[in-house]
């Protein structure tokens with residue numbers, strides 16, 4: 012089993028970790044760094060529960076190897092503090108069980124950064140990569156639109 | 163009312179948006195081992211050999227378990243080995259379990275285990291299972307230990323048979339001028355909670371068994387581990403943190419048993435077992451399937467006179483909770499309509515499919531599809547507006563249910579009012595079909611539902627209230643926060659009763675069976691009702707105690723005192739009083755003398771006057787009240803390729819009282835979303851070996867953002883008199899009417915009668931005879 016000691020920049024902190032070649036970024040964030048905000052839902056790129064932000068873009072951390080994340084800026088849900096989208100999720104009741112929420116918020120956060128003027132079609136294109144089984148998506152739509160419209 | 167009805171923010175909201183909300187799999191320690199299952203690749207096969215010597219020698223492997231010598235398990239009938247031996251009965255069934263230091267080591271070793279099978283013929287549907295002389299999934303059915311209300315039929319695949327015999331069915335047919343008969347079917351599917359199931363077990367040297375699990379039923383986990391493995395009940399401590407979606411699927415007890423066995427095999431060390439998505443779909447119990455036959459008779463005015471119903475439930479390989487669903491379906495078998503003569507046979511069938519867990523609505527959305535489609539066929543035959551047909555047959559106070567419960571204004575909601583409101587919201591007058599273009603039309607379908615909760619007749623719920631020294635309150639209830647927001651609603655109920663600020667009520671989210679008072683199971687939309695009743699009793703207890711201590715202090719009769727705003731004071735002069743903080747830990751006089759002491763409130767509730775159903779007639783009171791609802795779905799349908807878009811979906815539910823507006827609407831919309839996905843796209847595709855061909859979210863596709871319709875949700879408010887503030891259960895009801903309403907909309911749109919789920923364009927094409935016409 013080949014291991015590597017790598018340096019990761021997560022939430023503006025530098026971490027040194029030893030990983031296997033096959034370890035995903037999700038596994039290392041959760042099991043080595045204790046950042047359990049990103050969730051496993053399918054480990055197959057289908058559900059988006061593991062979404063983090065890599066160099067400003069949303070990334071399904073189950074699809075990225077930890078070794079591939081070297082030299083990149085990674086932001087997880089734990090790295091967001093009092094952002095408008097977090098507040099909007101609370102005010103709009105945009106979650107129930109909350110399991111999909113970190114992934115949705117990270118995706119929304121990246122969308123707001125990349126496309127502050129996103130229209131409905133753009134929002135759909137981005138958010139359809141995540142699954143929420145509890146809500147009917149209505150509240151999530153209201154949350155993201157309330158932030159985009161504010162800007 | 164000050165707090166009831168308000169959209170109070172969930173108590174755990176900030177944890178959830180900051181990634182700090184912890185679910186079972188988020189708990190991890192260095193010493194924790196990992197378990198990995200080896201699962202069956204076939205639906206039905208004899209296990210010839212299991213070879214695991216090589217696996218045992220792989221790095222990090224601590225133990226490998228197989229099923230021989232383990233006791234049989236199962237909630238109503240002990241028919242299920244925790245690990246299969248001798249035979250596998252469904253695709254995905256667990257056969258062996260590896261315990262290793264890390265998840266990857268466990269997986270590598272599991273991959274090294276080789277199992278030889280001899281294939282057996284597969285029972286691939288409940289109708290096949292029902293044929294006389296067919297293959298038996300459980301030849302030893304007669305030997306299994308069973309609960310009192312199970313009626314298995316040894317020598318068949320019937321795990322349980324529930325009968326309803328109401329009125330005189332022969333008379334009913336005589337009074338019927340028009341009859342319709344139709345069959346319906348759909349295969350099992352899945353709950354797809356985003357959090358896959360996970361359990362952790364550790365056995366400490368003193369013999370205490372610690373389980374942490376993502377469950378709706380930690381108290382049941384405790385009972386079952388004690389019963390199956392002869393552990394002391396008091397030594398089993400089950401903890402449940404937040405749960406990442408459940409929808410009934412986490413009311414079954416399965417991984418907990420495996421985690422316990424795994425820990426036992428490694429000397430009690432902590433072991434975690436986490437389902438992959440594929441295992442969560444295949445190995446853990448799924449959403450039940452159904453083959454149904456419905457026959458209705460009506461007189462010339464369209465009044466229903468007779469119903470003959472056969473439900474063959476696809477319970478899968480083991481009966482576990484499917485038997486209860488079979489019973490619940492029988493109790494409400496006709497849908498929310500008044501019919502004097504009812505004959506129903508509801509069978510829990512064994513097949514070689516994954517076995518069933520409860521699913522939000524507990525067999526009601528499923529049976530409702532069959533009932534509501536048949537009603538539309540009847541309306542067509544009678545040439546009556548389907549909405550009118552439902553309205554004139556709607557169940558009312560004064561009517562009896564299939565199990566002969568006489569309903570009153572409190573025990574059943576107002577269905578006609580729901581239907582009237584639906585009529586406006588779905589713009590029924592506009593017509594059921596509206597042309598949009600040459601190619602597309604808009605079409606509408608409607609349905610109705612009812613449901614009572616057939617939970618154990620003696621199901622308990624308890625609440626404890628303690629105070630902090632600043633006068634704020636800690637609320638402890640055994641209800642699990644599975645996403646429904648029930649614990650926040652409980653805080654609202656308490657705030658309302660004590661007339662205090664809801665922010666000064668702290669809710670303990672985590673449940674542990676050693677210190678949290680039992681709440682039977684967080685299922686059946688019963689959390690608010692039962693825990694709410696217990697909570698109100700605890701609130702009274704607190705008020706009484708506070709007044710007792712305050713009475714000598716304020717030198718006033720207890721009856722002259724009032725509690726509000728975290729104070730106790732004189733009714734006629736509120737300026738004379740004491741703050742909670744100065745009294746809830748005893749009152750201290752200026753000289754230091756103290757009276758009273760720590761105030762601890764207690765309350766409990768047990769369901770009352772619920773009775774077992776008569777095995778021959780079904781007569782009995784299965785649940786406390788019936789929530790009713792009316793639903794509509796509007797689609798835009800392409801007449802050429804049969805694709806469609808969900809435009810609008812309506813639910814009007816008699817909820818009694820709205821406790822938290824946004825939370826209630828959210829519950830209903832979420833349930834509608836699951837219902838539309840179940841109706842329109844979700845199913846297991848089986849091959850001839852009973853294998854599920856689509857156990858991944860890539861091939862099994864829930865609704866995604868933007869695929870949802872516009873939701874219109876409204877409430878009718880007929881209070882349930884014995885419920886906290888009159889509120890009725892509502893967690894499941896948005897789902898119940900969706901399959902029927904969508905089925906009716908698409909049948910109307912396509913001009914064919916649709917009898918299966920999911921309602922895909924391909925199904926419509928096949929039903930229209932597309933196969934014969936296809937030349938490719």
Ligand code: FES
Pocket residue numbers: 050051052053054055056057058059060061062071072073074
């Ligand atoms: S866990 Fe990464 S997409 Fe599902």
Ligand code: FES
Pocket residue numbers: 105106107108109110111112142143144145146356406407645
């Ligand atoms: S809130 Fe439960 S999956 Fe989205």
